[in-house]
Amino acid sequence: MSEAVSALKNAVYIAGIAEISEMGAVGMITLRGDLAAKPLQKAAVAAAGVNVPDQRQCLTEGTGGMAWMSPDELLIMCAYDDANAKLADLRDKLAGTHALAVNVSDARAVFEVRGPKAREVMAKLAPVDLAPASFTPGMFRRTRIAQVPAAFWMPQEGVFRVVCFRSVAQYVFDVLCVAAQPGSEVGVF
Amino acid sequence: MLIVSCPNCGITAEETEFHAHGEAHITRHAADSSDDQMETYLFMRKNPKGVHFERWRHQNGCGKWFHMARCTMTLEVFGTYSAQTYAPPEELLAQIDAKRPGWRTPS
Known part of the structure; x- marks a missing residue:
């Protein structure tokens, strides 16, 4: 089989007010269905290694994690190489229920924005209130980054993980780098 | 700039995260309807100055559809x-009645 590579092959930008890096290949499974259904919850927890997150929340543990995407959608994260096995297991467990699980690892790109000014970099690009009191670690937000759809969360203070479509990975990396260029501190947070 | 609250995911954001999709509560006439009904369904829209009910979608968010009442x-x-x-919920209509008396009979 051909060698899987991420969209930007771990590109980094460290010259600016925050460090931008592409995270490489990350395993991602989209799971849609009735999020209140016990079989779906059980299968999702088994695949992700964390509990089902509350509305607009994200839980991560090592390489595993799960994010609340919409009232009927969860995003399960795992190591890239485990995605197919986890997907097969999920489908097995959900065979009798109305649910849909798809491996979307290769359709996505993941970035990290790190540093004390990470909030400012994100706030320049997304129409989201990123004040420390409003957006806290653990929250998950689907929105847009400049002109394209994206989602992000904070695994910890000062670190953002950004998920976008692979087809716009270069664009997202570029706008993040521009927003983080040296001397562009705003100083609002 | 509109500030919109999505009733599906509970996020309040400005309008660039959403997309408008035209007038709401339009009766869908199917293939066996009259030409007049089909014309009404396809083309006749209200375009009021004032209270308007619209369909919106949380385009860059949860992706779900919802309805919105706003003043044009x-x-x-x-x-x-x-x-x-x-149809719009009664409590929302009551709120609009309080804010825009007489809006139900456009001039």
């Missing part, structure tokens, strides 16, 4: 409500 003149958003309904 002042851009005030009266409220949002579920897409799974044929």
Whole structure:
């Protein structure tokens, strides 16, 4: 089989007010269905290694994690190489229920924005209130980054993980780098 | 700029995260209807100056549809409500009555 590579092959930008890096290949499974259904919850927890997150929340543990995407959608994260096995297991467990699980690892790109000014970099690009009191670690937000759809969360203070479509990975990396260029501190947070 | 609250995911954001999809509560006439009914369904829209009910979608967010009542003149958003309904909720209509007396009979 051909060698899987991420969209930007771990590109980094460290010259600016925050460090931008592409995270490489990350395993991602989209799971849609009735999020209140016990079989779906059980299968999702088994695949992700964390509990089902509350509305607009994200839980991560090592390489595993799960994010609340919409009232009927969860995003399960795992190591890239485990995605197919986890997907097969999920489908097995959900065979009798109305649910849909798809491996979307290769359709996505993941970035990290790190540093004390990470909030400012994100706030320049997304129409989201990123004040420390409003957006806290653990929250998950689907929105847009400049002109394209994206989602992000904070695994910890000062670190953002950004998920976008692979087809716009270069664009997202570029706008993040521009927003983080040296001397562009705003100083609002 | 409109500030919109999505009733599906509970996020309040400005309008660039959403997309408008035209007038709400339009009766769908199927293939066996008359030409007049089909014309009404396809083309006849209200375009009022004032209170307007619209379909919106949380395009860059949860991706779900919902309804919104807003004023086309002042851009005030009266409220949002579920897409799974044929008519605006009574409490929202009461709020609009209080803010825009006489809006139900357009001049």
